[in-house]
Amino acid sequence: MTAPTVSPQSAWPTARLLLRPWQDSDREPFAALNADPEVMRYFPSPLSRAQSDAMVDRIQQRMAEQGWGLWAVQRQDTTAFIGFVGLARPNAELPFAPCVEVGWRLARAHWYQGFATEAAREALRIGFECLGLPEIVSFTAAINQPSRAVMERLGMVNRGEDFDHPAVPEGSPLRRHVLYRLS
Known part of the structure; x- marks a missing residue:
């Protein structure tokens, strides 16, 4: 049996969600979640509409170039856009790069329902089964317990490879990051 093709037009269903290409209609709700201080509490700052739109442009460009990336996520029951989940090659100079x-x-209204774990499981499956990746990592600010819990539910392992994220200013409580790995 041949592995599915990964292309920029590929959409990947899960039990409750659809990982799909971005649409122009996603930009407004994406900007709203990026402007939400609670959603962005583990990032240096919320994003302006221009910054959010520029992020969508970069995501779409990478999808076009490599056929995979950070997919828009929509609920199957309501068709609502709820955020993104996917795979990326980090831009920052990280001690474990390339990776x-x-x-x-995800938008706050969609937290604590298992959506991040469900969609991330599908992204991991695509990475391992379709792309043949030997390892996938995830990292976050050490104080970001909700994302760390998702990583652990995914079976990812923290081997104590904490690092200071070079894009986060010194002295920030967000600078210290934890690294999780899955092979």
């Missing part, structure tokens, strides 16, 4: 990271960012 592929699994990451997520």
